[in-house]
Amino acid sequence: MTTTPLPEHPDWLWRNPEPRSSYDVVIIGGGGHGLATAYYLAKHHGITNVAVLEKGWLAGGNMARNTTIIRSNYLWDESAAMYERALKLWEQLPEELDYDFLFSQRGVLNLAHTLQDVREGVRRVNANRLNGVDAEWLAPDEVAEVCPILNVSADTRYPVLGGTYQPRAGIAKHDHVAWALARRADEMGVDLIQGCEVTGFLKDGDRVVGVETSRGRILAGRVGLAAAGHSSVLAQRAGFRLPVQSHPLQALVSELHEPVHPTVVMSNHVHVYVSQAHKGELVMGAGVDAYNGYGQRGSFHVIEHQMAAAVELFPVFARAHVLRTWGGIVDVTPDASPIIGTTPIENLYVNCGWGTGGFKATPAAGLTFAHTIATGEPHPLNAPFALERFTTGALVDEHGAAAVAH
Protein backbone atom coordinates (compact mmCIF):
# COMPACT_ATOMS: atom_id res chain seq x y z
CA MET A 1 0.00 0.00 0.00
CA THR A 2 1.26 3.46 -0.85
CA THR A 3 0.40 6.85 0.55
CA THR A 4 -0.07 8.49 -2.82
CA PRO A 5 -1.22 12.07 -2.37
CA LEU A 6 -4.66 12.77 -3.76
CA PRO A 7 -4.55 14.00 -7.35
CA GLU A 8 -5.17 17.66 -7.95
CA HIS A 9 -8.34 18.20 -9.89
CA PRO A 10 -9.08 21.15 -12.14
CA ASP A 11 -11.09 23.99 -10.64
CA TRP A 12 -13.57 23.83 -13.44
CA LEU A 13 -15.02 20.46 -14.40
CA TRP A 14 -18.45 21.10 -15.89
CA ARG A 15 -20.72 23.92 -16.99
CA ASN A 16 -23.67 24.88 -14.83
CA PRO A 17 -26.31 25.47 -17.49
CA GLU A 18 -29.91 26.58 -17.18
CA PRO A 19 -32.29 23.74 -18.07
CA ARG A 20 -33.56 23.91 -21.65
CA SER A 21 -37.22 23.33 -22.47
CA SER A 22 -36.66 19.90 -24.00
CA TYR A 23 -34.11 17.12 -24.37
CA ASP A 24 -33.89 13.80 -26.19
CA VAL A 25 -33.19 12.11 -22.85
CA VAL A 26 -33.64 13.29 -19.28
CA ILE A 27 -31.86 11.31 -16.56
CA ILE A 28 -33.27 11.76 -13.05
CA GLY A 29 -30.51 11.51 -10.47
CA GLY A 30 -27.03 13.02 -10.68
CA GLY A 31 -25.19 10.32 -8.77
CA GLY A 32 -22.66 7.88 -10.13
CA HIS A 33 -25.22 5.82 -12.04
CA GLY A 34 -26.91 8.85 -13.61
CA LEU A 35 -23.58 10.36 -14.64
CA ALA A 36 -22.28 7.06 -16.03
CA THR A 37 -25.52 6.63 -17.99
CA ALA A 38 -25.15 10.09 -19.53
CA TYR A 39 -21.50 9.38 -20.32
CA TYR A 40 -22.28 6.13 -22.16
CA LEU A 41 -25.34 7.60 -23.91
CA ALA A 42 -22.98 10.15 -25.44
CA LYS A 43 -20.00 7.84 -25.98
CA HIS A 44 -21.67 4.67 -27.28
CA HIS A 45 -24.90 5.95 -28.78
CA GLY A 46 -24.08 9.50 -29.90
CA ILE A 47 -27.00 10.85 -27.86
CA THR A 48 -25.77 14.14 -26.41
CA ASN A 49 -28.97 16.17 -26.13
CA VAL A 50 -29.24 14.91 -22.57
CA ALA A 51 -29.94 16.49 -19.19
CA VAL A 52 -29.05 14.94 -15.85
CA LEU A 53 -31.35 16.41 -13.19
CA GLU A 54 -30.13 16.33 -9.58
CA LYS A 55 -32.31 17.60 -6.73
CA GLY A 56 -29.33 18.36 -4.49
CA TRP A 57 -25.79 18.70 -5.71
CA LEU A 58 -23.94 16.51 -8.17
CA ALA A 59 -23.02 13.12 -6.66
CA GLY A 60 -24.09 14.31 -3.20
CA GLY A 61 -26.44 11.42 -2.39
CA ASN A 62 -25.38 7.81 -1.97
CA MET A 63 -22.37 8.43 -4.24
CA ALA A 64 -20.91 10.61 -1.50
CA ARG A 65 -21.91 8.23 1.28
CA ASN A 66 -20.75 4.77 0.27
CA THR A 67 -17.73 2.78 1.43
CA THR A 68 -16.24 2.67 -2.13
CA ILE A 69 -15.65 -1.08 -2.30
CA ILE A 70 -15.40 -2.59 -5.79
CA ARG A 71 -15.56 -6.37 -6.34
CA SER A 72 -17.22 -8.87 -8.66
CA ASN A 73 -17.32 -12.06 -6.58
CA TYR A 74 -21.05 -12.63 -6.89
CA LEU A 75 -22.61 -16.10 -6.90
CA TRP A 76 -25.02 -16.27 -9.83
CA ASP A 77 -24.06 -16.07 -13.50
CA GLU A 78 -26.24 -13.00 -14.12
CA SER A 79 -24.70 -11.01 -11.28
CA ALA A 80 -21.13 -12.17 -11.90
CA ALA A 81 -21.45 -11.07 -15.54
CA MET A 82 -22.72 -7.61 -14.56
CA TYR A 83 -20.20 -6.92 -11.78
CA GLU A 84 -17.26 -8.43 -13.66
CA ARG A 85 -18.05 -6.20 -16.64
CA ALA A 86 -18.07 -3.28 -14.21
CA LEU A 87 -14.69 -4.33 -12.81
CA LYS A 88 -13.21 -4.57 -16.31
CA LEU A 89 -14.54 -1.08 -17.02
CA TRP A 90 -13.09 0.22 -13.75
CA GLU A 91 -9.72 -1.12 -14.89
CA GLN A 92 -9.78 0.99 -18.05
CA LEU A 93 -11.72 4.07 -16.95
CA PRO A 94 -8.94 6.13 -15.35
CA GLU A 95 -7.12 6.19 -18.69
CA GLU A 96 -10.30 6.55 -20.73
CA LEU A 97 -11.52 9.48 -18.64
CA ASP A 98 -7.98 10.87 -18.24
CA TYR A 99 -8.58 11.24 -14.53
CA ASP A 100 -6.77 9.39 -11.77
CA PHE A 101 -9.54 8.49 -9.35
CA LEU A 102 -7.21 6.25 -7.35
CA PHE A 103 -8.68 2.88 -8.29
CA SER A 104 -6.63 0.66 -6.02
CA GLN A 105 -6.81 -3.09 -6.66
CA ARG A 106 -5.76 -4.08 -3.18
CA GLY A 107 -8.04 -7.14 -3.02
CA VAL A 108 -11.10 -8.04 -0.97
CA LEU A 109 -11.31 -10.73 1.69
CA ASN A 110 -14.71 -12.14 2.64
CA LEU A 111 -14.24 -13.95 5.94
CA ALA A 112 -15.89 -17.20 7.03
CA HIS A 113 -16.66 -17.77 10.71
CA THR A 114 -18.91 -20.83 10.63
CA LEU A 115 -18.93 -24.13 8.80
CA GLN A 116 -21.80 -22.85 6.69
CA ASP A 117 -19.77 -19.70 5.86
CA VAL A 118 -16.93 -21.97 4.73
CA ARG A 119 -19.19 -24.04 2.50
CA GLU A 120 -20.79 -20.93 1.01
CA GLY A 121 -17.38 -19.33 0.47
CA VAL A 122 -15.86 -22.35 -1.27
CA ARG A 123 -18.94 -22.69 -3.43
CA ARG A 124 -18.69 -19.02 -4.38
CA VAL A 125 -14.99 -19.32 -5.26
CA ASN A 126 -15.83 -22.22 -7.59
CA ALA A 127 -18.75 -20.32 -9.11
CA ASN A 128 -16.54 -17.25 -9.60
CA ARG A 129 -13.84 -19.27 -11.37
CA LEU A 130 -16.38 -20.83 -13.71
CA ASN A 131 -17.41 -17.28 -14.59
CA GLY A 132 -13.86 -16.05 -15.18
CA VAL A 133 -13.79 -14.05 -11.97
CA ASP A 134 -10.52 -14.22 -10.03
CA ALA A 135 -11.15 -15.90 -6.69
CA GLU A 136 -9.22 -17.95 -4.16
CA TRP A 137 -10.09 -19.80 -0.97
CA LEU A 138 -7.63 -18.93 1.80
CA ALA A 139 -6.99 -20.84 5.03
CA PRO A 140 -6.66 -18.74 8.22
CA ASP A 141 -2.85 -18.54 7.98
CA GLU A 142 -3.15 -17.42 4.35
CA VAL A 143 -5.74 -14.83 5.40
CA ALA A 144 -3.20 -13.50 7.91
CA GLU A 145 -0.58 -13.25 5.17
CA VAL A 146 -2.86 -11.01 3.12
CA CYS A 147 -3.90 -8.92 6.12
CA PRO A 148 -1.40 -9.24 9.00
CA ILE A 149 -3.40 -7.07 11.43
CA LEU A 150 -6.36 -9.48 11.33
CA ASN A 151 -6.78 -11.61 14.44
CA VAL A 152 -7.05 -15.17 13.13
CA SER A 153 -6.46 -16.88 16.48
CA ALA A 154 -8.88 -19.56 17.63
CA ASP A 155 -9.55 -17.66 20.85
CA THR A 156 -12.12 -15.23 19.52
CA ARG A 157 -15.87 -15.58 19.84
CA TYR A 158 -16.24 -16.18 16.10
CA PRO A 159 -12.83 -17.44 14.88
CA VAL A 160 -11.79 -16.84 11.27
CA LEU A 161 -12.09 -20.25 9.60
CA GLY A 162 -10.91 -18.96 6.23
CA GLY A 163 -11.99 -16.55 3.59
CA THR A 164 -12.56 -15.89 -0.07
CA TYR A 165 -10.10 -13.54 -1.72
CA GLN A 166 -10.50 -11.57 -4.92
CA PRO A 167 -7.15 -9.94 -5.72
CA ARG A 168 -8.51 -7.66 -8.51
CA ALA A 169 -11.09 -6.10 -6.20
CA GLY A 170 -10.38 -2.87 -4.36
CA ILE A 171 -11.52 0.67 -3.74
CA ALA A 172 -11.69 3.95 -5.67
CA LYS A 173 -12.00 7.59 -4.70
CA HIS A 174 -15.75 7.98 -5.15
CA ASP A 175 -15.97 11.78 -5.48
CA HIS A 176 -13.27 11.75 -8.13
CA VAL A 177 -15.10 9.01 -10.04
CA ALA A 178 -18.18 11.22 -10.19
CA TRP A 179 -16.21 14.28 -11.21
CA ALA A 180 -14.35 12.31 -13.90
CA LEU A 181 -17.60 11.06 -15.44
CA ALA A 182 -19.25 14.49 -15.10
CA ARG A 183 -16.39 16.24 -16.88
CA ARG A 184 -16.47 13.91 -19.87
CA ALA A 185 -20.27 13.91 -20.13
CA ASP A 186 -20.26 17.70 -19.97
CA GLU A 187 -17.59 17.93 -22.65
CA MET A 188 -19.76 15.82 -24.95
CA GLY A 189 -22.68 18.21 -24.48
CA VAL A 190 -24.68 16.73 -21.60
CA ASP A 191 -26.32 19.36 -19.36
CA LEU A 192 -25.70 18.59 -15.67
CA ILE A 193 -28.38 20.49 -13.76
CA GLN A 194 -28.13 20.65 -9.99
CA GLY A 195 -30.76 21.92 -7.55
CA CYS A 196 -33.49 20.60 -9.84
CA GLU A 197 -35.99 18.26 -8.20
CA VAL A 198 -38.43 16.25 -10.31
CA THR A 199 -41.87 16.86 -8.79
CA GLY A 200 -44.03 15.14 -11.40
CA PHE A 201 -44.22 13.52 -14.82
CA LEU A 202 -45.84 14.75 -18.02
CA LYS A 203 -47.69 11.93 -19.73
CA ASP A 204 -49.62 11.37 -22.90
CA GLY A 205 -51.71 8.36 -21.96
CA ASP A 206 -49.26 5.70 -20.80
CA ARG A 207 -46.29 7.43 -22.42
CA VAL A 208 -43.99 9.83 -20.60
CA VAL A 209 -43.27 13.06 -22.51
CA GLY A 210 -41.43 15.09 -19.90
CA VAL A 211 -41.02 16.02 -16.27
CA GLU A 212 -42.22 18.76 -13.93
CA THR A 213 -39.34 20.09 -11.88
CA SER A 214 -38.62 22.69 -9.23
CA ARG A 215 -37.08 24.69 -12.11
CA GLY A 216 -39.96 24.33 -14.52
CA ARG A 217 -41.33 21.92 -17.09
CA ILE A 218 -38.85 19.96 -19.22
CA LEU A 219 -40.00 17.90 -22.20
CA ALA A 220 -38.16 14.66 -22.90
CA GLY A 221 -38.22 11.99 -25.60
CA ARG A 222 -37.17 9.42 -23.03
CA VAL A 223 -36.70 9.53 -19.28
CA GLY A 224 -34.27 7.43 -17.24
CA LEU A 225 -34.88 7.08 -13.52
CA ALA A 226 -31.67 6.58 -11.51
CA ALA A 227 -32.63 7.92 -8.10
CA ALA A 228 -31.51 5.10 -5.75
CA GLY A 229 -33.36 5.39 -2.41
CA HIS A 230 -36.04 7.66 -3.85
CA SER A 231 -36.86 5.49 -6.87
CA SER A 232 -40.20 4.30 -5.51
CA VAL A 233 -41.22 7.85 -4.54
CA LEU A 234 -40.64 8.96 -8.14
CA ALA A 235 -42.24 5.83 -9.60
CA GLN A 236 -45.37 6.60 -7.60
CA ARG A 237 -45.40 10.12 -9.08
CA ALA A 238 -45.12 8.53 -12.52
CA GLY A 239 -47.99 6.16 -11.80
CA PHE A 240 -46.44 2.74 -11.22
CA ARG A 241 -45.08 0.67 -8.33
CA LEU A 242 -41.63 -0.76 -7.71
CA PRO A 243 -40.92 -3.74 -5.45
CA VAL A 244 -38.31 -1.86 -3.42
CA GLN A 245 -38.07 -0.79 0.19
CA SER A 246 -35.88 2.14 1.29
CA HIS A 247 -33.64 1.61 4.29
CA PRO A 248 -30.95 3.69 5.98
CA LEU A 249 -27.43 2.29 5.54
CA GLN A 250 -24.77 3.97 7.60
CA ALA A 251 -21.01 4.09 7.55
CA LEU A 252 -18.28 5.75 9.57
CA VAL A 253 -14.64 6.77 9.39
CA SER A 254 -11.91 7.04 11.97
CA GLU A 255 -9.36 9.81 12.15
CA LEU A 256 -6.29 9.44 9.93
CA HIS A 257 -3.79 6.69 10.64
CA GLU A 258 -0.54 5.51 9.14
CA PRO A 259 -1.08 2.78 6.52
CA VAL A 260 -1.90 -0.37 8.51
CA HIS A 261 -4.65 -2.09 6.55
CA PRO A 262 -3.48 -3.36 3.14
CA THR A 263 -6.70 -4.81 1.71
CA VAL A 264 -10.48 -4.76 2.18
CA VAL A 265 -11.97 -7.09 4.78
CA MET A 266 -15.64 -8.01 4.88
CA SER A 267 -17.45 -10.30 7.27
CA ASN A 268 -21.07 -11.23 6.83
CA HIS A 269 -21.26 -13.16 10.05
CA VAL A 270 -19.94 -10.67 12.63
CA HIS A 271 -20.90 -8.03 10.11
CA VAL A 272 -18.43 -5.33 9.49
CA TYR A 273 -16.45 -4.29 6.43
CA VAL A 274 -13.29 -2.25 6.66
CA SER A 275 -10.80 -0.67 4.36
CA GLN A 276 -8.30 2.14 4.81
CA ALA A 277 -8.87 5.16 2.62
CA HIS A 278 -6.03 6.71 0.67
CA LYS A 279 -5.63 9.53 3.19
CA GLY A 280 -5.57 7.05 6.09
CA GLU A 281 -9.08 6.91 7.56
CA LEU A 282 -10.46 3.51 8.46
CA VAL A 283 -13.75 3.28 6.54
CA MET A 284 -16.34 0.94 8.03
CA GLY A 285 -19.84 -0.17 7.25
CA ALA A 286 -22.39 -2.65 8.53
CA GLY A 287 -25.90 -3.73 7.63
CA VAL A 288 -28.96 -1.63 6.93
CA ASP A 289 -31.39 -0.65 9.65
CA ALA A 290 -34.30 -3.09 9.65
CA TYR A 291 -36.99 -0.45 9.30
CA ASN A 292 -37.90 1.66 6.28
CA GLY A 293 -36.51 5.17 6.42
CA TYR A 294 -35.54 8.23 4.44
CA GLY A 295 -33.78 10.13 7.25
CA GLN A 296 -30.18 9.67 6.05
CA ARG A 297 -29.14 8.53 9.50
CA GLY A 298 -29.06 5.13 11.12
CA SER A 299 -29.48 3.51 14.50
CA PHE A 300 -26.69 3.77 17.04
CA HIS A 301 -26.87 0.10 17.99
CA VAL A 302 -25.81 -0.80 14.44
CA ILE A 303 -22.61 1.21 14.89
CA GLU A 304 -22.01 -0.38 18.30
CA HIS A 305 -22.36 -3.82 16.75
CA GLN A 306 -20.04 -3.17 13.81
CA MET A 307 -17.37 -1.56 16.00
CA ALA A 308 -17.44 -4.48 18.42
CA ALA A 309 -16.90 -6.80 15.47
CA ALA A 310 -14.12 -4.59 14.07
CA VAL A 311 -12.22 -4.49 17.36
CA GLU A 312 -12.47 -8.25 17.78
CA LEU A 313 -11.13 -8.82 14.28
CA PHE A 314 -8.58 -6.00 14.43
CA PRO A 315 -7.31 -5.53 18.01
CA VAL A 316 -5.07 -2.73 16.69
CA PHE A 317 -8.21 -0.61 16.09
CA ALA A 318 -9.16 -0.58 19.77
CA ARG A 319 -7.89 2.94 20.39
CA ALA A 320 -8.97 4.46 17.07
CA HIS A 321 -11.53 7.25 17.34
CA VAL A 322 -14.65 7.62 15.25
CA LEU A 323 -14.41 10.87 13.37
CA ARG A 324 -17.68 10.93 11.47
CA THR A 325 -20.77 8.83 10.81
CA TRP A 326 -23.39 9.29 8.11
CA GLY A 327 -26.19 7.45 6.39
CA GLY A 328 -27.46 6.90 2.87
CA ILE A 329 -30.84 5.61 1.74
CA VAL A 330 -30.68 2.36 -0.20
CA ASP A 331 -33.48 0.75 -2.19
CA VAL A 332 -33.66 -2.95 -1.46
CA THR A 333 -35.41 -5.49 -3.69
CA PRO A 334 -36.84 -8.84 -2.56
CA ASP A 335 -33.98 -10.77 -4.24
CA ALA A 336 -31.15 -8.31 -3.44
CA SER A 337 -30.54 -7.75 -7.17
CA PRO A 338 -31.08 -4.52 -9.12
CA ILE A 339 -33.88 -3.61 -11.52
CA ILE A 340 -32.73 -2.19 -14.88
CA GLY A 341 -35.13 -1.95 -17.75
CA THR A 342 -38.50 -0.85 -18.99
CA THR A 343 -41.46 0.18 -16.84
CA PRO A 344 -45.22 0.06 -17.36
CA ILE A 345 -44.87 3.67 -18.61
CA GLU A 346 -43.68 3.88 -22.21
CA ASN A 347 -40.35 5.71 -22.72
CA LEU A 348 -39.71 5.67 -18.98
CA TYR A 349 -36.83 3.42 -17.91
CA VAL A 350 -35.64 2.53 -14.45
CA ASN A 351 -32.29 1.71 -12.89
CA CYS A 352 -32.78 1.03 -9.19
CA GLY A 353 -32.76 -1.57 -6.46
CA TRP A 354 -28.97 -1.78 -6.12
CA GLY A 355 -29.49 -1.87 -2.39
CA THR A 356 -26.21 -1.64 -0.54
CA GLY A 357 -23.93 -2.36 -3.51
CA GLY A 358 -24.47 0.17 -6.27
CA PHE A 359 -21.10 1.92 -6.27
CA LYS A 360 -19.11 -1.06 -7.54
CA ALA A 361 -21.51 -1.44 -10.45
CA THR A 362 -21.39 2.21 -11.54
CA PRO A 363 -19.79 1.77 -14.99
CA ALA A 364 -21.78 -1.35 -15.95
CA ALA A 365 -25.01 0.14 -14.64
CA GLY A 366 -24.38 3.21 -16.78
CA LEU A 367 -23.38 1.20 -19.84
CA THR A 368 -26.39 -1.14 -19.75
CA PHE A 369 -28.89 1.54 -18.75
CA ALA A 370 -27.68 3.80 -21.58
CA HIS A 371 -28.13 0.88 -23.99
CA THR A 372 -31.66 0.26 -22.72
CA ILE A 373 -32.63 3.94 -22.98
CA ALA A 374 -31.03 4.38 -26.41
CA THR A 375 -32.50 1.24 -28.01
CA GLY A 376 -35.59 0.58 -25.91
CA GLU A 377 -34.26 -2.96 -25.44
CA PRO A 378 -32.18 -4.51 -22.67
CA HIS A 379 -28.46 -5.06 -23.07
CA PRO A 380 -27.66 -8.80 -22.70
CA LEU A 381 -26.16 -8.01 -19.29
CA ASN A 382 -29.27 -6.36 -17.84
CA ALA A 383 -31.91 -8.53 -19.50
CA PRO A 384 -32.14 -10.82 -16.41
CA PHE A 385 -32.69 -7.78 -14.20
CA ALA A 386 -36.02 -6.68 -15.65
CA LEU A 387 -38.96 -5.67 -13.48
CA GLU A 388 -40.94 -8.61 -14.95
CA ARG A 389 -38.90 -11.11 -12.95
CA PHE A 390 -41.08 -10.48 -9.91
CA THR A 391 -44.06 -11.68 -11.94
CA THR A 392 -42.36 -14.57 -13.75
CA GLY A 393 -40.49 -15.69 -10.64
CA ALA A 394 -37.08 -15.72 -12.38
CA LEU A 395 -35.39 -14.08 -9.40
CA VAL A 396 -31.62 -13.58 -9.07
CA ASP A 397 -31.28 -14.31 -5.36
CA GLU A 398 -28.05 -12.63 -4.31
CA HIS A 399 -28.64 -12.18 -0.59
CA GLY A 400 -25.50 -14.20 0.17
CA ALA A 401 -23.12 -12.45 -2.19
CA ALA A 402 -24.57 -9.02 -1.46
CA ALA A 403 -22.40 -9.16 1.68
CA VAL A 404 -24.55 -6.71 3.63
CA ALA A 405 -27.51 -7.92 5.66
CA HIS A 406 -30.78 -6.67 4.27
Add this chain to the structure above:
Amino acid sequence: MLLITCPWCGPRDETEYHYGGQAHVPYPETPADLDDRQWAEYVFYRDNPKGHFAERWMHGLGCRRWFNVLRDTVSYDVLAVYRLDEPRPELPAPHAPHQTAETAGGNR
Protein backbone atom coordinates in the same frame (compact mmCIF):
# COMPACT_ATOMS: atom_id res chain seq x y z
CA MET B 1 -32.41 4.31 18.30
CA LEU B 2 -36.18 4.12 18.25
CA LEU B 3 -38.19 3.98 21.47
CA ILE B 4 -41.27 1.88 20.80
CA THR B 5 -44.09 1.28 23.26
CA CYS B 6 -45.19 -2.34 23.21
CA PRO B 7 -48.96 -2.45 23.88
CA TRP B 8 -48.36 -5.07 26.56
CA CYS B 9 -44.90 -4.35 27.99
CA GLY B 10 -44.50 -0.58 27.65
CA PRO B 11 -41.65 1.49 26.19
CA ARG B 12 -38.58 -0.48 25.14
CA ASP B 13 -35.55 0.14 22.92
CA GLU B 14 -35.69 -0.76 19.23
CA THR B 15 -33.18 -3.57 19.82
CA GLU B 16 -35.86 -5.59 21.68
CA TYR B 17 -38.04 -5.75 18.59
CA HIS B 18 -38.15 -7.50 15.23
CA TYR B 19 -39.35 -5.54 12.22
CA GLY B 20 -42.09 -7.02 10.06
CA GLY B 21 -42.59 -4.51 7.26
CA GLN B 22 -45.86 -3.08 6.02
CA ALA B 23 -49.01 -3.73 8.05
CA HIS B 24 -52.49 -4.40 6.70
CA VAL B 25 -51.49 -6.73 3.84
CA PRO B 26 -54.16 -9.45 4.05
CA TYR B 27 -53.79 -12.87 2.47
CA PRO B 28 -55.84 -12.96 -0.74
CA GLU B 29 -59.47 -13.89 -0.12
CA THR B 30 -59.69 -16.04 -3.25
CA PRO B 31 -56.12 -17.17 -3.91
CA ALA B 32 -57.08 -19.61 -6.66
CA ASP B 33 -58.38 -16.71 -8.75
CA LEU B 34 -55.17 -14.65 -8.71
CA ASP B 35 -53.05 -14.33 -11.86
CA ASP B 36 -49.24 -14.07 -11.78
CA ARG B 37 -49.32 -10.29 -11.69
CA GLN B 38 -51.66 -10.28 -8.68
CA TRP B 39 -49.50 -12.86 -6.88
CA ALA B 40 -46.44 -10.69 -7.55
CA GLU B 41 -48.27 -7.75 -5.98
CA TYR B 42 -49.13 -9.79 -2.90
CA VAL B 43 -45.72 -11.42 -2.46
CA PHE B 44 -43.22 -8.76 -3.56
CA TYR B 45 -44.81 -5.30 -3.77
CA ARG B 46 -45.14 -3.18 -0.65
CA ASP B 47 -45.73 0.51 -0.09
CA ASN B 48 -42.60 2.54 0.55
CA PRO B 49 -43.91 5.98 1.52
CA LYS B 50 -41.86 9.01 2.47
CA GLY B 51 -43.98 9.99 5.46
CA HIS B 52 -46.54 8.06 7.51
CA PHE B 53 -46.22 4.27 7.33
CA ALA B 54 -48.22 1.58 9.11
CA GLU B 55 -45.88 -1.29 9.89
CA ARG B 56 -45.64 -4.44 11.98
CA TRP B 57 -43.25 -4.96 14.87
CA MET B 58 -42.80 -7.94 17.19
CA HIS B 59 -41.52 -7.67 20.76
CA GLY B 60 -38.97 -10.46 20.41
CA LEU B 61 -37.18 -9.94 23.74
CA GLY B 62 -40.44 -9.37 25.64
CA CYS B 63 -43.92 -10.76 25.19
CA ARG B 64 -43.13 -11.96 21.62
CA ARG B 65 -46.40 -10.55 20.35
CA TRP B 66 -46.97 -8.74 17.06
CA PHE B 67 -48.54 -5.29 16.91
CA ASN B 68 -48.75 -2.32 14.56
CA VAL B 69 -46.90 0.99 14.63
CA LEU B 70 -47.68 4.14 12.72
CA ARG B 71 -44.34 5.84 12.10
CA ASP B 72 -42.95 8.73 10.06
CA THR B 73 -40.24 7.37 7.76
CA VAL B 74 -38.49 10.75 7.54
CA SER B 75 -38.48 11.98 11.16
CA TYR B 76 -38.68 8.42 12.57
CA ASP B 77 -41.31 9.68 15.06
CA VAL B 78 -43.48 6.86 16.39
CA LEU B 79 -46.95 8.39 15.97
CA ALA B 80 -49.17 5.60 17.25
CA VAL B 81 -49.03 2.00 18.48
CA TYR B 82 -52.04 -0.27 18.15
CA ARG B 83 -52.98 -3.92 18.41
CA LEU B 84 -53.62 -6.12 15.37
CA ASP B 85 -57.36 -6.16 16.11
CA GLU B 86 -57.54 -2.37 16.21
CA PRO B 87 -58.02 -0.15 13.14
CA ARG B 88 -55.26 2.11 11.86
CA PRO B 89 -55.61 5.40 13.79
CA GLU B 90 -56.62 8.47 11.84
CA LEU B 91 -53.87 11.08 11.89
CA PRO B 92 -53.52 14.34 9.98
CA ALA B 93 -51.49 13.91 6.80
CA PRO B 94 -47.77 14.59 7.15
CA HIS B 95 -46.58 18.00 6.07
CA ALA B 96 -45.42 17.39 2.50
CA PRO B 97 -43.06 17.66 0.84
CA HIS B 98 -40.29 16.47 3.11
CA GLN B 99 -36.73 17.63 2.50
CA THR B 100 -36.93 18.93 -1.04
CA ALA B 101 -33.16 19.37 -1.06
CA GLU B 102 -31.09 17.14 1.16
CA THR B 103 -29.75 19.14 4.02
CA ALA B 104 -27.29 16.60 5.38
CA GLY B 105 -23.70 16.98 4.21
CA GLY B 106 -21.97 13.65 4.51
CA ASN B 107 -19.40 14.24 1.80
CA ARG B 108 -16.22 12.34 2.27
